[in-house]
Amino acid sequence: MTIDWLQFTPYSALFGGALIGLAASLFMLFNGRIAGVSGIVAGLLRPNGSGIVWRVAFIAGLVVAPLLYRAFFTLPESHIDTSTVVLATAGVLVGIGTRYGSGCTSGHGVCGLSRLSLRSLVATVVFMFFGFLTVFLMRHLMGG
Numbered sequence: 001m002t003i004d005w006l007q008f009t010p011y012s013a014l015f016g017g018a019l020i021g022l023a024a025s026l027f028m029l030f031n032g033r034i035a036g037v038s039g040i041v042a043g044l045l046r047p048n049g050s051g052i053v054w055r056v057a058f059i060a061g062l063v064v065a066p067l068l069y070r071a072f073f074t075l076p077e078s079h080i081d082t083s084t085v086v087l088a089t090a091g092v093l094v095g096i097g098t099r100y101g102s103g104c105t106s107g108h109g110v111c112g113l114s115r116l117s118l119r120s121l122v123a124t125v126v127f128m129f130f131g132f133l134t135v136f137l138m139r140h141l142m143g144g
Contacts, residue, residue, distance in 0.1 A: 024110050027058075036107020037062070038098040101126070 027035040031054060044055050069075065080087070098104040101123050103112070109127065112120020 020110060021114070024106075024114070028111070034103075034107050034111045036103050036111060038095075038104035039107060097127075 024035040027033065035058075040055050040058050043051055044059070066075065094104075101108070103120075103123065105124070105127055108117075108120040108123040113124060
């Protein structure tokens, strides 16, 4: 494995990570809730009458932010090397995993780790391990 040094962008990654941390902190400060996307979406899928407005606003922000960015800057080029069926299957598996793991990478990895949660540390290690394992299997052993 080699690094394409011309495409290596540590400063934008650092800035983006800092923005995610700031947003999660502000969300906790002003809303008193963890900014875990799977939990926010789950609350929309089984609404109980409270919290619908902020949940819709949060998800809308996730959709609108890249559109606003595109209005002023060029989005990075992306290329997907797999079929829609594989992407859909992967999405379903991630959704199942977030239910079994009681949260997603944003809830555990960003918010839980910053709160020094042991449960979130274990969940994040498991997420990362299986992510690495999946990439290794798909790219190196299955030739994808």
